[in-house]
Amino acid sequence: MVNCANLKCSHKPEAVMKQVLRANFCLQPPGDSPTRRSTFDGLIAGCIPVFFRNDSAYEQYTWHLPSDPETYSVFIEEERVVNSTKPLKIEDVLNSYSQQKIKKMRKKIVEILPSLLYMNFADKDGGENSGENSAKDAFDLSIEGMLRTVMSNRFWNRL
Numbered sequence: 001m002v003n004c005a006n007l008k009c010s011h012k013p014e015a016v017m018k019q020v021l022r023a024n025f026c027l028q029p030p031g032d033s034p035t036r037r038s039t040f041d042g043l044i045a046g047c048i049p050v051f052f053r054n055d056s057a058y059e060q061y062t063w064h065l066p067s068d069p070e071t072y073s074v075f076i077e078e079e080r081v082v083n084s085t086k087p088l089k090i091e092d093v094l095n096s097y098s099q100q101k102i103k104k105m106r107k108k109i110v111e112i113l114p115s116l117l118y119m120n121f122a123d124k125d126g127g128e129n130s131g132e133n134s135a136k137d138a139f140d141l142s143i144e145g146m147l148r149t150v151m152s153n154r155f156w157n158r159l
Contacts, residue, residue, distance in 0.1 A: 063145035
């Protein structure tokens, strides 16, 4: 567990990243907004995100994350932890995951990494790994998603 009261984490991100790299799970409670940069920092480090609200990454990053969130993340309903008469213990939920399941979830995270990163544009254009079989990066997915939205009837009907 990282104690940011003593470390002043906002000024020493390397202390947080050391822990993220060692962790199986990274808690992602909502902050000022439902999503957090640390969600992506954790995923890139191979840490399985634990979400407490559907409006976190599940609903906001549909272009970048798989539609089957249980394959790469854990969901614990916020109400079951915070406002319940018999609160659920987060550690109990996470301890119920077998090492085999954790390994499978991490493998899925590795598969989705290209969709979370921005690749070197020069490498994408003409390199030996470029072409139709190369993985789409975060930029490709964002542009495709915006084009789908613009071309949909839903967008044009609002004008």
